[in-house]
Amino acid sequence: MDIPFVKMHGTGNSYIFVNAFRVTLAAPRLPAIAKEISNVHTGIGSDGLILIQPSENADVGMRIFNRDGTEGKTCGNGLRCTAKYAYENGLVSGKTFSIETKANVAEASVTVENDKVNMVTINMGKPFLRRPEIPMMGEDSPHVINETFIVADEKLKLTAVSMGNPHAVFFVDNIEDAPIKSLGPAIEKDRRFPEGVNVGFAEVSANNTINLKVWERGSGFTAACGSGACAAVVAASLNGYTDEKKPAAVHLQGGNLTITWDEKADVLMTGGAEIIAKGVYSLPS
Numbered sequence: 001m002d003i004p005f006v007k008m009h010g011t012g013n014s015y016i017f018v019n020a021f022r023v024t025l026a027a028p029r030l031p032a033i034a035k036e037i038s039n040v041h042t043g044i045g046s047d048g049l050i051l052i053q054p055s056e057n058a059d060v061g062m063r064i065f066n067r068d069g070t071e072g073k074t075c076g077n078g079l080r081c082t083a084k085y086a087y088e089n090g091l092v093s094g095k096t097f098s099i100e101t102k103a104n105v106a107e108a109s110v111t112v113e114n115d116k117v118n119m120v121t122i123n124m125g126k127p128f129l130r131r132p133e134i135p136m137m138g139e140d141s142p143h144v145i146n147e148t149f150i151v152a153d154e155k156l157k158l159t160a161v162s163m164g165n166p167h168a169v170f171f172v173d174n175i176e177d178a179p180i181k182s183l184g185p186a187i188e189k190d191r192r193f194p195e196g197v198n199v200g201f202a203e204v205s206a207n208n209t210i211n212l213k214v215w216e217r218g219s220g221f222t223a224a225c226g227s228g229a230c231a232a233v234v235a236a237s238l239n240g241y242t243d244e245k246k247p248a249a250v251h252l253q254g255g256n257l258t259i260t261w262d263e264k265a266d267v268l269m270t271g272g273a274e275i276i277a278k279g280v281y282s283l284p285s
Contacts, residue, residue: 003023003037003282004022004278004279004280005044005281006085007276007277007278008085009077010076010081010226010273011257012224012254013077013224013226015049016046018049020052030063030065031071035067035068036283036284047219047222049065050064050075050078058099060082060098061099062082063102064102067219071102072102073101073102074227075165075226076122076229076230076257080272081273082108083110084275086108095109095112096109099122101164103163107123108121119271121269122270123266123267124227125163126265127230129144130143133162134166135194146239147160149168151190159235161231166217167227168187168200169231172201172203174203175203185220196218198215199215200228200232201214208248209249210229211251212251214228223253257271
């Protein structure tokens with residue numbers, strides 16, 4: 001089967017996008033297709049597969065499969081790429097529209113120059129902070145802030161946030177020394193997170209700036225994670241490390257995002273989205 005695709009990235013977080021308005025893929029095969037198409041050696045190579053599809057509750061729908069075939073609930077970088085694709089391919093008519101994920105319906109706003117989207121703002125909604133909402137095992141509490149977390153004989157301080165998907169955020173003095181690759185896999189699959197967790201190590205510097213590295217649930221170390229950037233800003237604000245009245249600049253390996261949040265409002269994420277390649281993938285039978 002030949003599958004038309006577009007490969008896009010948001011701050012270095014790349015996905016293979018398939019227009020499910022035009023192409024029908026068998027639902028039971030989607031996890032296997034995601035694994036095959038994401039393989040850098042035998043497929044195209046990406047952090048996963050995203051279907052842009054019709055929705056009964058929004059202007060367009062978005063379904064996410066990670067590199068390992070597991071299905072995700074939301075993806076900040078994927079949302080920005082979906083918004084760019086939807087606008088530029090006429091799936092929506094205005095510059096503000098809605099995108100449905102497994103987590104929620106997000107509002108997207110695009111900035112357009114010469115008929116091309118060059119910047120996207122996504123309303124990621126309000127963060128979930130209670131332990132069962134994340135979800136994280138343990139007694140219910142309004143927040144999980146700066147809590148002692150021991151893993152692989154290392155004693156860390158955890159702040160947990162859900163942006164529709166779970167995030168464990170740890171603050172460090174120097175991002176270059178963050179044990180993201182050594183501890184990320186263990187924390188991702190730690191039994192205290194029954195659905196697994198995205199792992200972020202963050203360094204807060206002057207002027208509401210955060211340097212961030214993320215180990216993404218189902219994909220591993222990634223150049224960027226949009227929902228992870230949102231979670232890091234929420235966590236930093238809850239710990240008093242940033243000024244919630246000002247936008248925060250989040251620097252990731254693949255690029256920069258601007259995140260805005262105060263405790264009474266939704267989280268807004270602004271950044272770019274880029275097309276890498278277009279083509280046809282020949283799905284092995």
